[in-house]
Amino acid sequence: MSNEKAILYDATKCIACRGCQVACKQWNQNPGEETEFTGSYENPPELSSYTWMRILFNEKFEDGEMHWFFTKHQCMHCTDAACVEVCPPKATRHVDYKLSDGSTITAVETDPNRCIGCNYCRVACPFTVPGYNQEKKGMFRCTLCTDRISNDVDMMPACVKACATGALLFGDRDEMIEAAEKRVAELKNAGYDSARLYGKDEMGGLRYLYVLAEEPEAYDLPNDPSIPIGVQIRKVFTSPYGGIALGGVAVALIVNGIINARNRGMEREFEESHPKVG
Numbered sequence: 001m002s003n004e005k006a007i008l009y010d011a012t013k014c015i016a017c018r019g020c021q022v023a024c025k026q027w028n029q030n031p032g033e034e035t036e037f038t039g040s041y042e043n044p045p046e047l048s049s050y051t052w053m054r055i056l057f058n059e060k061f062e063d064g065e066m067h068w069f070f071t072k073h074q075c076m077h078c079t080d081a082a083c084v085e086v087c088p089p090k091a092t093r094h095v096d097y098k099l100s101d102g103s104t105i106t107a108v109e110t111d112p113n114r115c116i117g118c119n120y121c122r123v124a125c126p127f128t129v130p131g132y133n134q135e136k137k138g139m140f141r142c143t144l145c146t147d148r149i150s151n152d153v154d155m156m157p158a159c160v161k162a163c164a165t166g167a168l169l170f171g172d173r174d175e176m177i178e179a180a181e182k183r184v185a186e187l188k189n190a191g192y193d194s195a196r197l198y199g200k201d202e203m204g205g206l207r208y209l210y211v212l213a214e215e216p217e218a219y220d221l222p223n224d225p226s227i228p229i230g231v232q233i234r235k236v237f238t239s240p241y242g243g244i245a246l247g248g249v250a251v252a253l254i255v256n257g258i259i260n261a262r263n264r265g266m267e268r269e270f271e272e273s274h275p276k277v278g
């Protein structure tokens, strides 16, 4: 991932103003959706093909006080992307972009012309991200604003540009990691023992990095996100080495059959040489 860009979200600097959420809708010309009040300021309640990012208002009661743990929720653009692995027509894939300053960024995208709407990617995603759109016939998610940054990297992703508190930064991934590690050290010195950087290695490395003051669960993030086991098994059987795996299973079945037949023969011989009495 050298020479790659990334977005850093510092949850400890976020005030949940949702300027980023509005900027995302505005830049991508996504309409608002009708929602209901569910007892939380969090709105809308989930990502969809028209809502590519939202701010989560995770609440935790501690010592009689309510604490908020805000989280920016959108596609993480994983290196080991479950959605890419599981997609039957290979509509979802990694796409590399060269940016105006010579750096690169890799986005996960779905080709609407190839998507068959099976929803496998949504089920497989450990962050519950892609949303199928019946009218547009495709899966939609955060684009990393590659349309902005591949033209002019200084335009930055719209959500980053809109953030007034410095909770969102965009830059070289190495520099974002360095800034995040420095911030985590500050938080630990201030008594936040569980503070951590999230996204550096998770799912092979995410294009979104997070500074968290508490364990990921407090932010509704999986502690150890992974590709579901069913997807991993399918990957083994469809990989170039899948033939070897299938061959192994076939050999095991044949050997098992031979052993069973031999056992049945031995049982028959035993019964013939030991006739039942009475």
Ligand code: SF4
Residues within 6 Å of the ligand: 013, 014, 015, 016, 017, 018, 019, 020, 021, 055, 072, 162, 163, 164, 165, 166, 167, 168
């Ligand atoms: S604009 Fe910045 S402070 Fe406001 S919700 Fe988004 S990340 Fe948080």
Ligand code: SF4
Residues within 6 Å of the ligand: 074, 075, 076, 077, 078, 081, 082, 083, 084, 108, 124, 125, 126, 127, 128, 129, 130, 141
């Ligand atoms: S967050 Fe989900 S949809 Fe986005 S790349 Fe990772 S697995 Fe795919």
Ligand code: SF4
Residues within 6 Å of the ligand: 023, 024, 025, 027, 028, 052, 053, 074, 141, 142, 143, 144, 145, 157, 158, 159, 160
């Ligand atoms: S990078 Fe662009 S598409 Fe992705 S959440 Fe930010 S504004 Fe939305």
